Amino acid sequence: MFNEQTVTENGIIDRLKSLSGVKWNFCHGEALPKKAQDIFVDEWLKDALCSLNPDIAKQPDYADEVIYQLRGVILESRHTGLVKANENFHEWLMAEKTLPFGENGDHITINLIDFDNIENNHFVVSQQVNYIATTEVYFDIVLYVNGLPLVVGEVKTATRPSVTWQDGAADFMGGKKHYWKNVEPYFVPNLLCFASEGKTFAYGAINARVKDWGPWHHTDQREDILPGMASVLDSAEGLLNPKTLLQLLESFALFSTVKTGKNTPPKRIKILPRYPQFEAAKQIVDRVRNGYPKKGLIWHFQGSGKSLLMLYAAKMLRADNDLKNPTVLVVVDRRDLDTQINETFGGADVKNLVKVQSCKKLGEYIEQDSRG
Template sequence: MASSQVMAAQWEPLTAYTWIDGAAQVHEDYEKSVPQFFVPDVFSFATEGKDLRYGTVGMPVELWGPRRDEESEDDAAAKIGLVAGREAVEGVLNPGAVLDFLRFFTIYATDKKHRKIKIIARFRQFQPTNLIVERMLHGKVKQRLIWHIQGSGKSLLMVFTALKLRAMAALTNPTIRIVVDRIDLDTQITSTFHASDVPGLVSTESRAQLQSLLGQGARRIVITTIHKFGEISGVLDDRDNIIVMVDGAHRSQDGELRPQDAGVAAHRVPVRVDGTPINKRDRNTFMWFGSPEDQGGYLSRYSFQDSIRDGATLPLHFEPRLSEIHIDADAINTAFEELVTDKELSESDKSTLSIKAASIQVLIKAPTRIAKIATDIADHFRAKVEPSGFKATCRAYKEELDKHLGPDASTIVMSKSRGDSPSWARWTSGADELEQVLARFNDPDDPLKIIIVTAKLLTGFDAPILQCQ
């Protein structure tokens, strides 16, 4: 077993059987007994020769990350044993990588408890960042698609990428524009950059502010939503060192807003970081952002299976629940004809009513069906989830759930849109109210047990207490 603090004076073999034993000895013994030894530390690592993990000072052992190369084929067998261990050691501990970590991939952030913590990039952030920077410096291929699953740390990937791009002398102090398509994603990314103390950062509050920044040619990191480009026409800045990173922003593909509409010249095509790329005829992430020179159309991919393997995402286990819909066709036809006769409907009205009545939404929203599903949810929650001290989210049925669990056990979190009923206003909470709801949900002692979600909590939602969806 080998364990070490890189950039310290020496490494010392430990008496251990797995990397976990070595990492625990570093974290629980050395860091506490000789903290001054970790002042020059870039990162610590532990390996038994087959698996290598690394982390920063103060990082819990369960958060130490592996070093793996991206496989060129989706179905390529994972490397294991001494071969994988040797490649990990050579990849992490070579002088170039250590200096890269020291200069570009280590940040000091403030956590939710206002403590200063040291963060080091995972290799799923380290490798794509270097690929993006290399491609920017060579300037041959413009499109860049990073396809990483949700929850894999894309916000931090953008932090490290922005910092390294800004530090490249050849790019002459570039402007970095980070474009998202939702306000909650804007808030999440802005919070990540602010918590990481990234210099030269500005988050736009209005279209006027964005247009002013674009017109001035501000050499800063600008975070904004794609919607703020809607009323900006023409190219406001044609410098070559403008780099646009797009997180999601599917609206940029729907015909309303294209990547070229981001207030920059068309030759500055953005980097897209996405967890759910679209591959349709009229909306194609790979066509707009991927490069034909990249196998599969993406520069880097980190899949759901990769995330589970590395412990970044918990596996999902599905238990099918039978939702029966019984349709008495004869009775429906008889009632329909009686309604047509009674109301003296025209053929046009009859056709319109038939289409509306046959809608799947009418069937799935039938009161008897909702009551049965709510009963099943309540019974399953009481039997399988609540006894373990966990909580749950679901997508509908609050009124029926209240009959089983009480009104305080559940709440609704939903996004706001123009066609919403006025009665839904109390469920479309602002950022502060949503933060309070999530804090209550993560509190084991709070009576709130179930969040009913509609088009919300799509990103950056970390709830260890959540067991059932």
């Protein structure tokens, strides 16, 4: 069937296939080497495990054990909930898990993705991907990295004025399709979801409310961004190119505990950055690494995510091996900001977080070479 919806769907796929540098390979959903009940493309995942892990390459059967462990995380989602299962799977994606595959049973780190040399990964964009769990669905667009479905996109028709990208987003969070509930296991490995109707493009993390979805542009775009296919394709290229996608996965996907009300327990949520936070955090880290300029000014409006930007920058600075675990100071000039910063950093389980109340105490910590 050929309609405005497939025009948008094919347009996004064609743009991703034609990127400069590392690009997406195309495989239609009907041609994927997997069964409809499968979440991973085992063939591609096994190849990646062998190519990225020398000890697994020596003993390819170890790849089956890794996949067994990953499926266990997915099965746990029925008890832990989607966000917690997604967080557990994220630890595997970030090479935070080990298995006894080394010499004499030594534990080795399991690498699912090569973040340093992204050309070593296998990037595939697919459309009309069939998946059967408690119900049967067809996902419009799925992006696989090394056989893992990290991105799912929902596309709607642009011919009806009443239809917007929010109708695509609604398929994830409610209604008849309600992907995050009805086919929950498929989203355990998920990094992000996106939706478009050919005029506007928006993305969000699992279980995000519609108001928490957002556009993806560039801060150097000074002219008004007019809705239309050109804008959608630019947004898709900007967000979904392999380099940006892996940067988001490695440094910007956060899990945080937030308060939901006086009489309700706190809940765990997944947070993705807005594009200004993404750009600003990277620029801060670049300036620290380069040593010049030694200062900078970022203008924010209220509610734009200042605390999260500080958190992203701090985590990236501390994760940079060349910077050797630097001490990061966050200075605030109001009590409400002090509370907000502590809640943001504390909710995201930032390690070695120290609250200092005076200049004297700060000096003592610095003299002790405290890291954090």
